[in-house]
Amino acid sequence: MKKQLFYILLLAGMAGCKKGFLDRAPLAQISPTTAFRSESELNLYIRSFYDRMLPNADNDDKGFSLYNEGIDNIIKTSLPVELTGNRTVPVNGGGWNWSELRNVNFFIQNHRNGGLDESVTNKYLAVAKFFRAYFYFNMVARFGDVPWYGEVIASNDSAKLQKPRDPRTLVMDSVLADIDFAIAHASTDAKPDEVTKWTALALKSRICLFEGTFRKYHTEFNLPDANRFLAECVEAAEELIAGGKYGIFTGSAQPYRDLFSTYTVRSDEVLLARHYSSNLQIFHNLNYYTLTPSYGKPGLEKKLVNSYLMQDGTRFTDKPGYETMPFAEETANRDPRLAQTIRTPGYTRIGSTVKRVPDFAATVTGYQVTKYVMGEEDDSFTRSYNPLIIFRYAEVLLNLAEAKAELGTLQQDDIDRTIKLLRDRVGMPNLDMAAANANPDPYLAAQYKQVNGANKGVILEIRRERRIELVMENFRWNDLMRWKEGHLVTWPFKGMYFPGTGKFDLDGDGTMDIWIYTGDKPLDPDYHYLKLGSEIDLENGVNGGNVVINKNISKQFNEDRDYLYPIPSGEIQLNPNLTQNPNWQ
């Protein structure tokens, strides 16, 4: 028995050492070698682009967030370094992030490995190319020249890893080729949560307007073809308009407000939006952001508020004494978009009839933002779930009008099918091109110093319209950059006007709302107290003036340097062939 058992053990042992015991392949993940064999896999892959590549709700306050705008539109207690002259060359990061491009390029390079026919795959390739165009557009806008990579880089491909920057002209032509492919092949259905031909056209108009105006105004870079890009912008916008799928939302009493303050996306105007869901616990923080002191107390800047026209179409800044008007008076009879963007007298929260005045504890300028704000039930920390818009039809109309104006081909007829639609929505009179050109607004002309020529007046008006219509939607930084008007960020940021210390009735209802005081706090419970010098600053202290914000922060913009971002120094160390942008050390 002993011997037999021994043999059995030996046999069992040998059987145990079976071949392939150590060959173990993944059980729950697929390998690239077996991927892309079905259309549904292609569809699954392109979904990896959306969440990561499209702007998010709260990220940063420059290009890549949906409501958290700063710059000179919405002012907060602290300022981004872009405005304070404290910009430094980062060691790494600084927007020089390429992982999403790798993800897109992996798809473009491998999507036909499964042997599917182009007739099936092109629709998905179109989406990938849309995202590559979107990626490179953002890179070029930020850094200027960047290396173009059309494929996945291997970890040992030192030639690619050490590649110098490609000229902006080459990169932008590649971007155009990508977006044209997307337009030609993407789905023609209108869906507010997927990239379609229409989204691609909207992106193309945005990219080409940016590039066309950038090349036109930034003569220091000697870039050709400004007009070609402007013409491409016009063409894309015209094609989108001709498609007839979209219009301007007008279906409520406060249509501008309700375009944003809605749980159901207005898909007649919105081409693409980021959706949120209470059910799925996917929220953003908008209500909280505008109502608590925790996020810098955002408020509209005074110059922007001043640029809203009167309801009759005349300029507020032409009115005598406009600079020292109390809040109730200055907000009366203005472009209705003002009252649908900030708290003005008579403001009530959605779902409430209680009138609210601006809360200085939640807004530094006094012009408290209400755009996108929903009812009180969403007021808690990250409890907002109304959709946030990424592309909407109004922008395309504005792009079209501006591109034509810059090209010199704008006619009143073009304004009638673009700006007029936006004005009609809120019951504002149309823009008269001839009148505007005959009498350019001196208030705007002082700000936009680069605008000249026969269309100066109408270009200024289009810029006014664009700033008002698209405020808080994060267009401002790129607009200032392409217009070469960076100096605007260094202008002092101001808020409401107060003649001095004392009690003030903000909404003109006869009861005092706030009390700006010095010295000891008065003992009377019915006011919101603001201590001069710490809780509120006025331009001339006890002698009144506009609310000043960031009083002690000096602002700077280096015209010779700051239109492009620096390339991280660590990246230049890793790839000495990368050259730094001008005047960055």
Add this chain to the structure above:
Amino acid sequence: MTRKLTRLLTCLCMLGSLMFNDKLWAQQTISAKGVVRNEKNEAVEGATVTVENKSAQFLRVTVTDANGEFVFYNLAPGEPYLFTVTHTGYETKEMKGYRYEPGQPISLNITIASTSSQLSDVVVVGYGTQKKANLTGAVGQVDAKAMRDRPVANASQALQGRVAGMNINFGDGRPGSGGNLNIRGFGTINRGSISTPLVLVDGVPGNINLINPRDIESISVLKDASSAAIYGARAAFGVVLVTTKSAQKGKTTISYSNNFSWQTPTVSTNFMTDGYDVAMMMDEAFTRATGNSYTRYTDEDYAELKKRQTDKSLPSVVIDNRNGRDMYIYYGNTDWWHTMFRDKMPSMQHTISLSGGSEKMDYYISGRYYNQKGMMRINQDEYNLFNFRAKINAKVAPWLTLYTNTQFNTDRYDYPGWGWNSNFVSITVHALPSYVPVNPDGTATYRTELNNYTIGDGIYADLLYGKSKGQIANYNLQNTIGGIIKVTEDFNITANYTYELNPAGEGNTHEWSRRTRAPWSVYPGIISYVGQDRYIEFLRLDQYHVLNAYGTYQKSFRRHNVKLIAGYNQEFRKNKLIRGERSDLLSEDLNDLNLGTGTNLASGGATEWALMGFFGRINYDYKGKYLLELNGRYDGTSRFPKGERFGFFPSISAGWRISSEKFFEPLTGVIADLKFRGSYGSLGNQLTSSPYPTTEVMGNGKNNWLINGSRTQYLSMPAPLSAVLTWETTVSQNVGIDLGLFRNRLTASFDLYRRTTKDMLTAGPTLSAVFGASSPAQNAGELLTKGFELSVTWQQNNKVAGKDFYWSIGGVLADYTSKITSFYNPTWRLSDYYAGRSVGAIWGYITDGYFVSDEEAAKWPRDKIEKSLVYRQIRSSPGEWNTLRAGDLKFKDLNGDSIINNGANTLLDPGDMRIIGDSLPRYSFGITGSVAWNNFDLSFFIQGIGKKNWYPGNNADKFWGPYSRAYYSFTPVGFRDKIWSPENPNAYFPRLRSYEALNDGGTLRQPTDKYLQDLAYVRLKNISIGYTLPVKVMRRFGFTNCRFYVTGENLFTLTKFETKYIDPEMAATEVNGRVYPFMKSYAFGLDLSF
């Protein structure tokens, strides 16, 4: 409680008497008695004594007690009896020819000799045992005594500080929380492992945190390459061998023990509860950072709060009309900590074991129940653990023994709220004392309408509603069957196979969590809801197969002793996970996926891996004087591709017992034993973060981009992989001395080691960002760890008042340093490893006190302050607060540019940073002592570390208070006195400003010398006092052992740590100290054997 205990005791006594009533009621005549002692004249406990009459086929077995005494009753008169005494580590002693005459009991005084004349112990080593005297590697050992009297949930709690060089730390103090083991410190920067040792329970990979500590007979810690090399690819960071108790042959012995303990946090829970004071402080801090108050209390509100400082009869909630609505305004003085948590929690454990058998068959069966109540006040959390083990050996033929070893362990932790640790994090914000838990109408509070913040993130409202809860559970079943074939007298073959279901350690077997919507209100009569209704459940099926087969050959040729082992091992593990999630359930009280009506999410996952290895060992010694050992293992793993997957790991060690040399003889009176030993060898590490480190797989998941209102599933690019990946290896060298002085009263061991970790599996050299992915893992970098270990024990037996007085004191001390010796970092970035970096180095700024006046502060050039990293937070403050003021922290401008920053953050240009500390623990020590006299015994155990730097995390609420967030719920009492003011210019903290410790540009955020902590501590881990009933009394009740004891855990701590609100051990593992607190406990218990 006491009544329960009395009842239990009564029951147990009755049970005992029923089972052994023959002893109690029948006539008991002592026929033979005796005492067993060793050469040192010490009583030997647990020696097996058999009395035998072969011709009458009579055999009886007993075991000596703590005094070495044994007794036999009712032997047949006459007959020549043979007495045999056996005990591990001693030579078997036989005494023939005793005859028993009634009335004249046989009296024996037996001395047994250690198998080795000096160091007698046998130590468990890989696939066998070794005489301690013959050890040539670095092996530490702990015996069952370390587990005794410890009212602990798991063995790792009892092991901490016991073995020099074995570090154990705990992530939190949650009931049942297991320790993380580490041997000889920081081992690798490998992303997939944290230098954890291989733990084997009875030869099979297992988890020390889940087994019954009372089952443990011994624990061997294999520290160097030579002792661990037989485990090859998984032994790079040491091996821990846990051996469970085996059967005591002879009559069935039943042992029962229990303890009952009361636990209380080791940290202070005495927080500020004055609504007015805290609100004032928070508002002051917040206003300076943001320009307005946090609470938004008006002066009138403050006046109300002020009144309530003295007049407690005033209501803490009033209804007032604000912004046009009636709402609750809170003026409380709430002690939120004690509203949330308890200060005293009971725990208990009961263990029972049965052991016995004959020459042919023996068994050991044990069970344990451990219960610990947690500190959540509402819906108290609770931990339950059951252990079961059955070991049976059968000698089916003279040449064949079969055995089976089964263990079943199951534990379960039930908690209320959103997650057992998240309860401790959520409640730390916005629950100021001025807010109250419950409105006058009984509804919970959540949001305060004055400032829109949410009290404790709503956790209290949720707990009060009581429907959100969860459970984590493990069901671990393991069975080993095996046999030992005695081929010849010198040659054995052992083979076994183990099947394990759901090994513990890599995730729980079963988890579920439920959230419901909880009601709250702030407008009287209007109920709102916080949260969502959701149920999530995980189920894991994890199967593990282990096969071992090895032969052992042992032979002595005159004075040459040889021992050979060769064998084969293979392991296979397959893990499967299922996760389901439903929302909007039909019931708030029932918890099952079936009840969901909303979202329907399911996901899974599966992995498998396999290992195989051939191993061998040769031991040779000449007269036990010259010792040599060779180990080797050839290991293969499924993690690496063909061609790279096998590795060979050899080691060599040698020893010289100089005390056995002739020339040493004159010294043996003082130096009884002296051995030098040394080892050298290499080991592997195959642990990678994924079991498929060389197979590209597509990323997948669900993202938050909604299409048609649903989350979307996606596929994405695979993470790039390195073309070639193979073992990480460690090369270690060890030299050691074992010493026995003064007739082995003093024994000591000292080890010195050096471990080089090569080809560390880690992220490769940084690639240009255009690569678009993190650099693929590769074998890169080299690390050197150096250290020493010392353990010393003095034990002695004296006579005090005519009784034996036994005492011993011992200690272990260990230290190590780890340094990166090679890492590709050509630009010497401090954000990455670089050659020469001490692994624990903390870079930080040097402070220079506070600005004494605003004038002094104003002297610092403004444009330089703008660029200073550390003043960025102050610069973003509003109005008058955005300039440096008296009381703000001053920094030393080390590089003379007046800008306090980190320069290029490279080694060549670190700006004003310097290395200010080391985060690795230094000088870990443990001190054990015990005394036994006249049936009383006392033992204590002290543990600590000598130095460890730590910089409080930016959310370390109980350290920073309002300096981090001016809305932390728990501010230590007396915090005000630590805040700078013109009257208190030498305060610990600077001028009060919020967010300074939270945000990157804050003065307190970056490590500074001033706030760097030293977590050195000395802790009385355990002290126990016991009393054993005298043998005579015990016999009357039929007990062979009966001992009562009281014990305390973590009773006393000395530390240099600035705050007593965070445990120094806890801070070491969680940078913010926001975890379930550690506990101290007081317990009493009972040990019974019969």
